[in-house]
Amino acid sequence: MMIDTDTLETFRDIVKEVIKAENDALREEINRAVSPIHQMLEDCHDKLRNHEHELTALDTRMLAMEANCKEMSNRYEKLQLKIDDLENRGRRCNLRILGVPEGLEQGNPSGFIAELLYRVLGDGPNGLEKPPVLDRAHRTATRAAADGGRPRPFIVCVHHYQEKERIQRLAREKGRLEFHGKQILIFPDYSADLTRRRAAFNEVKVSLRQQEGVRYGLLYPARLRVSYNGETKVYSKH
Numbered sequence: 001m002m003i004d005t006d007t008l009e010t011f012r013d014i015v016k017e018v019i020k021a022e023n024d025a026l027r028e029e030i031n032r033a034v035s036p037i038h039q040m041l042e043d044c045h046d047k048l049r050n051h052e053h054e055l056t057a058l059d060t061r062m063l064a065m066e067a068n069c070k071e072m073s074n075r076y077e078k079l080q081l082k083i084d085d086l087e088n089r090g091r092r093c094n095l096r097i098l099g100v101p102e103g104l105e106q107g108n109p110s111g112f113i114a115e116l117l118y119r120v121l122g123d124g125p126n127g128l129e130k131p132p133v134l135d136r137a138h139r140t141a142t143r144a145a146a147d148g149g150r151p152r153p154f155i156v157c158v159h160h161y162q163e164k165e166r167i168q169r170l171a172r173e174k175g176r177l178e179f180h181g182k183q184i185l186i187f188p189d190y191s192a193d194l195t196r197r198r199a200a201f202n203e204v205k206v207s208l209r210q211q212e213g214v215r216y217g218l219l220y221p222a223r224l225r226v227s228y229n230g231e232t233k234v235y236s237k238h
Contacts, residue, residue, distance in 0.1 A: 080193075087191045088221065093135075093164050094189035097154040099182050102144055105137075113137040113156050120177045120184065121170045132167065133159040155189055197222035 097113065105112040114131035122128040139152040158164035171177060171186040178184065190198065201224045208216045208226065215227040224235045 084191050084193045085221070088194055091189045091191065093158050093161050095156045095158060095164060095167065096187045096189040097156060097184060098151075098187070099179075099184040100151055100154055101180060101182055102151045104180070109137040109139070109154070110134045113154055116179055116184075117167060120179055121167060121174065126173075127170060128167075132163050135159050194221055 097116075100113075100116065114134050114137075118128050118131040122130075135157040137154055137156045139154055142152055144152060158167065168186065168188065176183060177186065198218055198221075200222070201218060204224065205216060205218075208214050211228075213228060217225050219225050219234065222236070226233055226235070
């Protein structure tokens with residue numbers, strides 16, 4: 001059975017209309033489905049932009065805080081050095097004496113230490129002519145050691161700074177000092193922080209002591225002076 005041309009054209013038009021209607025319906029359905037997604041994406045973009053602005057502001061605040069923290073740290077370090085310097089200036093007339101057996105002071109530590117210094121440093125033409133004048137003397141505020149243990153150090157405040165310096169010089173010149181058969185040691189009384197900073201050179205000093213022709217010494221507050229072959233250098237850190 002043959003289909004005429006008009007029928008085919010009509011059928012073709014119907015198919016086109018059906019396909020167009022289906023495409024329009026599908027397009028509309030897709031638009032309805034995609035529209036919320038577009039809105040969600042826009043919302044996400046807005047949130048991302050807001051987060052970027054917030055992160056930028058946070059970075060700015062963090063940089064400012066880091067700068068402030070660094071400045072405060074520098075100020076703190078300077079203040080610590082000033083406080084330590086003030087503490088050591090308050091100790092400038094102090095001596096720390098180690099090795100004195102417990103109990104010998106018998107309730108009069110200042111008089112006892114004055115006589116001790118005169119006995120160990122008073123002999124010889126350049127020694128002490130009389131017991132030094134002391135403002136005070138006491139053992140460190142720690143529990144006394146058991147029998148045979150290490151005795152507590154004495155902290156001594158000499159009335160005259162020049163006399164305190166002379167005591168240190170005589171102690172260095174005489175070398176080993178003994179009292180009641182025990183070796184005693186006389187040191188400046190520095191703060192804990194300065195003592196730690198000066199002790200940082202101990203290993204270097206041991207090494208320098210083994211080098212022939214090398215002279216060294218610790219300068220106040222914590223600097224190492226080294227002399228060799230006529231040349232002298234000063235180091236603040238080891």
